Amino acid sequence: MTQNTGTCTIALHVYSMHVLHTKGVNVLQYIGTSLPIHDSVGKATGGAKYAGDMTVPGMLHLALLTSEIPHGIVRAVNCEKALAVPEVVDVLHCFNTTQRRFNRYRNIHGQKLSNQERVFDDKIRLVGDRIACVIAETPQAAQLALSLIEVDIDPLPFATDAKTALESGILADIHPEGDVYPVKEMIMGGEVPDLSGTVITQTGCRLERHNHVTMETQACLADYDRCTGQVSVFSPNQSVHGLRTVLADLFEIPYHKLRVVKTTMGGSFGSKQEWMCEPVAVAAALHTGRPVRLSFTREQAMLSTITRCAMDGTVSSHAAKDGKILSIDLDVTVDAGAYLSNSQDYAAVICSKLFRFYTFPHARYNARAVCTNSPVSGAFRGWGTPELFMMLEHHFNTLAKDLHLDPTDIRLKNAALPGDIDVKTGQTLGEIRAGACIELGREKFDWFGKKEAIKTFNVRGGRFRRGIGVGCGGHGNSYFPRREDFVGVEMRMAEDGCVLVNMTVHDHGCGTLVAMRMIIAETLELPIEQISLGEGDTDKTPLDVGCFASRTTYVTGRAAMDCANKLKDELIARASLLLNIPAGQLEAANGVVSPRNGGNGLSFGEIAAKSMHTEQREVFVSHQYISKSNPGVTGAHFAQVEVDTYTGMVEIQQYLAVQDIGRVINREITAAQVQGAVAIGAGCALTEAMMPDKSGKFTASLKDYHLRNCPEVPTVQIEFIEDGSIDGPYGAKSIGELAIVPVVPAIVGAVNDALGANLNHLPLTPDRIVAHLANGGIAWN
Amino acid sequence: MELNFTVNDKPRILAVSADARLVDILRDELDLTGCKEGCGEGECGACTVLIDDKASHACLTVAAQLNGKKITTIEGLGEAGKLSVLQNAFVEETAIQCGYCTPGMILSAYALLLTNPAPTEADIRTALAGNICRCSGYHQIIRAVQRAAKEMGGAR
Ligand code: FES
Ligand code: FES
Numbered sequence: 018m019t020q021n022t023g024t025c026t027i028a029l030h031v032y033s034m035h036v037l038h039t040k041g042v043n044v045l046q047y048i049g050t051s052l053p054i055h056d057s058v059g060k061a062t063g064g065a066k067y068a069g070d071m072t073v074p075g076m077l078h079l080a081l082l083t084s085e086i087p088h089g090i091v092r093a094v095n096c097e098k099a100l101a102v103p104e105v106v107d108v109l110h111c112f113n114t115t116q117r118r119f120n121r122y123r124n125i126h127g128q129k130l131s132n133q134e135r136v137f138d139d140k141i142r143l144v145g146d147r148i149a150c151v152i153a154e155t156p157q158a159a160q161l162a163l164s165l166i167e168v169d170i171d172p173l174p175f176a177t178d179a180k181t182a183l184e185s186g187i188l189a190d191i192h193p194e195g196d197v198y199p200v201k202e203m204i205m206g207g208e209v210p211d212l213s214g215t216v217i218t219q220t221g222c223r224l225e226r227h228n229h230v231t232m233e234t235q236a237c238l239a240d241y242d243r244c245t246g247q248v249s250v251f252s253p254n255q256s257v258h259g260l261r262t263v264l265a266d267l268f269e270i271p272y273h274k275l276r277v278v279k280t281t282m283g284g285s286f287g288s289k290q291e292w293m294c295e296p297v298a299v300a301a302a303l304h305t306g307r308p309v310r311l312s313f314t315r316e317q318a319m320l321s322t323i324t325r326c327a328m329d330g331t332v333s334s335h336a337a338k339d340g341k342i343l344s345i346d347l348d349v350t351v352d353a354g355a356y357l358s359n360s361q362d363y364a365a366v367i368c369s370k371l372f373r374f375y376t377f378p379h380a381r382y383n384a385r386a387v388c389t390n391s392p393v394s395g396a397f398r399g400w401g402t403p404e405l406f407m408m409l410e411h412h413f414n415t416l417a418k419d420l421h422l423d424p425t426d427i428r429l430k431n432a433a434l435p436g437d438i439d440v441k442t443g444q445t446l447g448e449i450r451a452g453a454c455i456e457l458g459r460e461k462f463d464w465f466g467k468k469e470a471i472k473t474f475n476v477r478g479g480r481f482r483r484g485i486g487v488g489c490g491g492h493g494n495s496y497f498p499r500r501e502d503f504v505g506v507e508m509r510m511a512e513d514g515c516v517l518v519n520m521t522v523h524d525h526g527c528g529t530l531v532a533m534r535m536i537i538a539e540t541l542e543l544p545i546e547q548i549s550l551g552e553g554d555t556d557k558t559p560l561d562v563g564c565f566a567s568r569t570t571y572v573t574g575r576a577a578m579d580c581a582n583k584l585k586d587e588l589i590a591r592a593s594l595l596l597n598i599p600a601g602q603l604e605a606a607n608g609v610v611s612p613r614n615g616g617n618g619l620s621f622g623e624i625a626a627k628s629m630h631t632e633q634r635e636v637f638v639s640h641q642y643i644s645k646s647n648p649g650v651t652g653a654h655f656a657q658v659e660v661d662t663y664t665g666m667v668e669i670q671q672y673l674a675v676q677d678i679g680r681v682i683n684r685e686i687t688a689a690q691v692q693g694a695v696a697i698g699a700g701c702a703l704t705e706a707m708m709p710d711k712s713g714k715f716t717a718s719l720k721d722y723h724l725r726n727c728p729e730v731p732t733v734q735i736e737f738i739e740d741g742s743i744d745g746p747y748g749a750k751s752i753g754e755l756a757i758v759p760v761v762p763a764i765v766g767a768v769n770d771a772l773g774a775n776l777n778h779l780p781l782t783p784d785r786i787v788a789h790l791a792n793g794g795i796a797w798n
Numbered sequence: 799m800e801l802n803f804t805v806n807d808k809p810r811i812l813a814v815s816a817d818a819r820l821v822d823i824l825r826d827e828l829d830l831t832g833c834k835e836g837c838g839e840g841e842c843g844a845c846t847v848l849i850d851d852k853a854s855h856a857c858l859t860v861a862a863q864l865n866g867k868k869i870t871t872i873e874g875l876g877e878a879g880k881l882s883v884l885q886n887a888f889v890e891e892t893a894i895q896c897g898y899c900t901p902g903m904i905l906s907a908y909a910l911l912l913t914n915p916a917p918t919e920a921d922i923r924t925a926l927a928g929n930i931c932r933c934s935g936y937h938q939i940i941r942a943v944q945r946a947a948k949e950m951g952g953a954r
Contacts, residue, residue, distance in 0.1 A: 053889050060897025061885040061904065063832015063872035070831035156826065232836045232844055232898035232932055283834075283898030284932050315837045526896025526933055685892040685938065692935025693895070719841035719930075727926040727936045 047535040047545060048747045049739075051685035055530040056281065068236035068252050068280045069312040076238070077106060079301055079311035080159035082149040082166055083321050084141045087390035087713030088175035088191075091139045091168060094149055099162035102153070106305060108166060110149035111137040114300050119267040121291040121323070122359040122395060124259030124563050133192050133356045136267075136296045141170060142191060142355035143390050144714040145320025147293075152301050152309065177709040178327065179352040179387040188388060191355070196388040198357055200365040205372075206379040206440045210343045215335040218419060220412045223778045224404055225706040226352070226715070227325040228722060229397060233283020234318035239298035240308040248275045250299060253282035255290035255523050256563025257553035263292055264299050272555075279553040285525040286697070287396030290565050291358065293322050316717040323395025324707055326360060327352040328404050332412040340420055340427035345377045347408070349384040354393035360386035363394065367401040369499065372440045373491030374451045374651050375409070376433040380440065392707060392715050396565065398697070399492070399754045403761060406490040410762030411777055414486075414769065423468075424487050424766065425459045432489075433649060442498050442647075448742045449649025450677035451491065458487070458675040461736055462655040467671075471657075475771070483659045483670070486766025490758025491651045494571035494751040495644050502568055502644040504576035505559035508537075508584045510636035512629060514608060514622030516541065516584070518550040521561035522573060527753055528686040529569055533577050535682055536746045540581035542607050543621070567751035568644075570682060574746035576642035583638045591628050591636055592619050648742050650750040651677040654695070654759035656731075658767040662790055665783030667703050667768055669731040676756065677738045680748035691756045692733040698760025699725045702768075703780050803867045805830070806874025814861045821845045821856035824871060832872035832901045836930070843929030846902035847871050853909035853925075872901035875908065884908055884946040893942040895933035903929045907943045916947055 059065030096108040118132035137147050149166055153159035176182040188196040237252040248270055254260050257277040265275045282289060294311055301309040313321065330349040336342045349367060353360030368382035386394075417427040432451040439446050459465070464485065471483045495502040507519040518537060522529050530550050538545040553561065564573075585605045592610035593600040596619065604613050611618025619627065625636045657671040674691050681687050704723035707716040716722045741748030761779065768774070768781050776789060801812045805828060812827055821838075824830040824847070836844030838857045845856040848870035876882040881889065884904055894900050903926065910917055910925035917925065922943045923936070931939060 051892055053892050054894055054897075057889045057892075057894040057897065058881065060894050060900045061872075061881060061888050062876060063830065063901050065897055066831065067834075067898070069835075070825075156822070230930075230932055232834070232842065232896065232930065234836075282896060284896040286932070315839075315842075526898075528895070686895070689892060689895060689934045689938055692937050693931075693933045694935075696935045697932065718839065719837045720839060724930055724932070726928070726930060727940075728920075728923040730935050733935050733937070 045539060045747070047539045049681050049684055052531050052535065052545070052683055054526070054528045054686065055524070065281050067233055067283055068238055069233070069310070071238045071251060071280070071310065073238070073240065073308045076308040076310055077152050077154060077301070077305060078156045078159045079298065079309050080151045080163045081147060081297060081311065081313070081317060082163050083317060084144055084146040084148055085714070086141060086170055086172055087144050087177065088173040089141045089170040090173065091141060091148065091170050093169040095167040098165035099151060102158050102162045102165065104154040104158035105162045106152040106154065108149055108151050108162070109137065109300055109304060111135065111139040115268065117267055119263055119296065120358060121293055121356070123263050124256045124290065126262045131194055131357055136300045143392060144712070145317065145392060146355065147297065147321065150297050150301060152305060175390040175713050177389055177391050177713050179329065179350050179389055182387055182389045188390070191388050192357070198353070198361045198386040200361065200384040203368050203382040205382070206377065210378050212335045212343060215337055215343060216419065217333070217335055218412065218416045219331060219333040220415045221329070221331040221777060222408045222411055224328045224407060225708065225779060226327040226392065227397065227701050227705050228319050228707055229286040229288035230719070230722065230724060231284030231286060231288055234313040234315060235289065235294040235322055236312040237295045237298040238308060238310045239295070239302040241302040241306050243306040246274050248299060248302065250275070250277045250295055251280050252295050253280050253285070253289050254292065255285055255525070255565050257521065257523070257555045258560055259563050260292055260295060261555050264295060267296060268299060268303060276554070276556045279523045282523070282525050286398040287400070287565070288323055290563060291323050291395045315719060319707070319717045319722070320392050320715060323358070324354065324392045325397035326354065326363065326394030327391070330404070330408045332408050334412065334416065336416055338420065340416065340422045340430045342377050342431055344379040346381045347383070351384065351386045352391060352394060353386040353388045354391040355388060356393050357386060357388060358393050358395050360394050363401050367405045369441055370402045370405055370491060370493070372433065373493065373649055374433065374489050375431040376437050376440065377431070390713055391709070398757050402490065402492050402754070403758045406488065406758050407761050407765070407779070410488050410766060414766050415775065425455050425464060428487065428489055429455050444498055444647060447646065447648030448679065448740070449651060450738050451489065451649065451651045453738055454651050454653035454675045454677050455487070455489065457736055457738065458653045458655050458673055461734070462673045464655065467657060480663055481659050481661055482771040483657065484767045484769065484771025485655065485657045486763045486770055488654045488759035488761065488763030488766060489651070490755065491649055492751060492755035492758060493567055493647050494650055494745065495568040495647055496566050497644050497647045502572050504561060504573045504642050505639065506576050506580035507559065507637070507639040508580050510584065510588065510621055510625040512622055512626040514620055515547045515549060516543065518548060518577070519558055520550070520573065520577065521553040521558040522569065523553050523564040525564065527690055528683050529564065532570060532682045533574060536574050536578050537581045539747065540578050541585060567754045570749050571745045571751055572642070572644040574682070574749060575644065575744060576640060578746040579642055580638060580640035583640050587636060587638045588621055588624050591624050595619060595624065595627050595631070644744065646744045648750060650679070650755055652755055652759050654763040656763040656767040658764065658771055660768055660771045660786065665786035667781065669699060669764065672731040673734045673736070674756070675736045675738065676752060678752055679742035679745050679750035680739050681737050682747070682749050687752055688735050690753055691735050694756035695733045695760050696725055696730045698757045699730065699764060701780060702761040702764040704782060706780050706782070799861060801861050801864055803864050803869060805869045806871060816860065816862040818861045819857055820847065820859040820864060823861060824856060830871045830873050834898055834901060836898065843902045843906060844899055846905045846929060848905055848909055851909065851912055853906045870905070872904060875904065883949050884911070887942040887946040887949065891938050891942040891945060893934070893938040899929060899931040903931060903939060907946070911947055911950060915950065917943070
């Protein structure tokens with residue numbers, strides 16, 4: 018493998034080793050090693066059960082009917098023929114289900130959002146909108162009945178992009194609140210500095226819609242016990258408590274009668290933090306009083322869930338001749354799709370990452386979300402940050418060209434420094450390593466050497482052209498300071514020395530459980546096999562907002578570490594009573610509490626057993642952690658591409674990712690996350706787009722939505738800068754979302770470098786590249 | 799129709815309709831849910847199983863094509879309670895994240911190693927071209943296959 022440890026090229030910041038107070042880096046037993054994900058044996062043998070694999074006695078099968086037209090009013094749903102199919106139990110639709118409305122994106126009780134959706138509505142707003150659901154004894158009967166439902170819809174005029182919707186005004190009535198949802202203007206950084214003599218630059222980007230394409234589509238098993246009134250929901254979701262508030266409020270179920278359990282998740286990337294499948298399943302379970310299961314088809318996963326929005330953005334700046342931007346102005350239009358869902362928040366939150374890699378003395382931000390008859394926009398790995406940095410990085414490349422500066426130099430000129438203040442939030446960026454990422458990256462990538470080599474290659478002319486690009490990006494580690502961010506943890510010491518941990522986590526398949534166990538094992542100095550930890554279950558695990566916002570390692574991991582330390586203290590306190598030695602004279606190490614000055618101690622298990630027998634007490638601790646920091650966490654990626662000017666195909670020849678991560682917990686899984694982010698990002702940059710056809714239907718098949726596959730994904734070299742952060746567990750900061758932020762700008766920058774172009778309509782598909790070349794050729798010099 | 803075939807070395811006789819898809823037969827009739835459906839149209843590889851030792855899409859194969867065939871699913875790879883060399887390599891090389899691609903990925907790799915015990919990286923990439931993994935960048939997967947090849951004797 019190519020990733021290294023601790024290759025930071027700048028002097029360590031004063032904070033950097035602070036967190037490693039108890040032990041030096043080298044004595045860490047688990048942190049920084051590589052362990053397989055907790056359920057990998059089950060996944061390798063087919064034993065792991067995902068929601069769509071689960072069956073329970075008496076279970077009914079659901080099949081969802083979705084709209085083929087983009088906008089209209091449902092006049093009638095005729096189910097006569099469908100109901101005549103043997104083994105069909107019933108059909109649910111807008112005329113026989115709840116009229117109440119919900120917002121698929123809500124994840125906190127009381128969150129103020131417009132509730133625009135019904136389980137089934139009599140107004141259809143996109144191709145893929147839910148119309149009806151067949152409930153049947155067998156999947157075959159459900160499918161057959163689906164094809165026999167007759168729906169009478171009066172079509173309405175439609176628009177599948179924000180520009181058309183805004184210009185025509187035809188969607189003004191799509192919702193009672195209208196179709197345009199502005200975000201309050203944000204002015205950041207106080208006084209406008211003196212802008213005389215500055216260079217004014219304006220750039221724009223058009224980013225098309227993307228799909229998450231998790232290999233597992235959305236699925237849910239729901240059950241309703243009519244005797245007890247208990248509803249149970251099993252689904253791969255990123256927030257059991259968030260889902261509980263949505264479902265319980267929608268169906269008017271008391272929270273204690275609604276149990277949500279997180280199941281094995283076959284990937285999310287944000288697509289399972291909003292809920293479209295579960296409300297249908299719960300409606301059917303309530304209706305029948307039987308367990309029901311619904312699995313979305315790939316087409317439904319593409320059209321009827323959420324997607325990354327399409328976006329138009331412009332960036333204008335005033336810059337000094339040396340490339341330092343003094344004032345920046347962004348204007349963003351988010352195409353929300355058919356329901357507003359999270360899009361107004363999404364549009365607003367984009368500017369909260371404006372100062373997470375660069376710092377600008379003054380900035381202005383305007384945005385709006387516009388509803389259209391398109392797949393609904395929602396959470397997607399990075400939550401707007403990849404789009405923001407695509408726009409910023411494109412701007413920097415343009416500016417660098419105009420000012421004859423190297424792209425890496427202009428970025429360094431504007432990069433935030435350790436201890437800088439995030440102008441938007443007023444909070445410190447702490448141990449940010451933005452500049453170090455660029456410096457280390459251009460050295461390891463041999464940026465300047467490659468620049469020369471490419472010049473020589475391209476000057477020969479011919480079919481293939483090469484280019485290099487750099488992409489930078491920053492992100493957060495939690496909700497702070499937008500929301501207070503807290504986590505509860507409980508730990509019990511069993512009589513055999515095992516630790517039972519109770520906390521709310523949702524493993525997306527990126528190793529959250531094993532990371533938590535590594536942190537706890539490290540802190541308690543116990544073998545990791547002795548630490549057990551489950552996943553979110555509203556009947557059992559503590560209240561939690563969910564596994565998103567890149568908060569899991571930084572906030573939840575720190576909570577786990579603190580609780581483990583508390584458990585250690587509790588073990589010492591119990592041992593002190595049992596051994597009759599003052600606590601101050603005892604220490605806990607390697608699973609044993611013993612006197613500091615020698616003598617016999619008690620193992621953790623013995624303490625638990627003796628406490629039970631002699632004191633009638635369990636060794637138990639609970640801990641509430643409130644996170645109050647959010648340091649800068651950054652990355653810089655470097656790509657070399659070769660463009661085939663005949664076909665417009667792009668080969669990514671070399672790729673380097675430098676990640677300012679604070680501390681790696683699980684090394685190989687972390688590397689895999691970065692490499693996976695490059696694979697998805699390469700698709701977003703070059704091939705992946707959901708586009709509408711004339712009927713208003715968007716790309717709904719993997720035949721037309723082009724993912725990069727194994728031969729097309731580049732080998733990704735990784736450098737982790739690991740010099741610790743203050744508050745993260747063992748110095749760790751976030752990675753999963755951040756890793757995708759620099760990818761698209763690095764690749765797009767490289768393609769534009771290869772062609773001497775300024776292409777800004779993404780993805781840069783072969784068609785777009787060929788059309789560009791046909792229009793004016795290569796402007797490379 | 800009456801379907802007479804072998805699944806994981808056990809002879810099976812099932813009454814199914816001729817157009818029943820193999821993915822549904824395995825999952826719904828035989829409870830072999832390690833065979834995943836990711837797209838239903840041959841694009842993702844999640845449903846890959848071995849039909850007469852060849853990696854095949856269970857979503858595109860129907861009962862009418864299966865009489866007398868030998869099917870191997872992920873459940874049939876190791877011995878009871880023991881991982882096969884290839885499965886073990888996937889686990890230990892951390893080539894598994896969400897795991898939804900894993901059964902198909904392992905079976906495609908298995909089929910490769912049956913015919914090419916010492917594949918190059920390019921061979922592996924080509925053999926896995928039809929199996930999408932959305933979580934990883936394939937690095938650990940490729941390494942797992944290389945490791946298994948070595949451990950199974952076909953070192954290259
Ligand atoms: S489900 Fe068969 S290839 Fe995708
Ligand atoms: S591990 Fe998630 S798709 Fe491969």
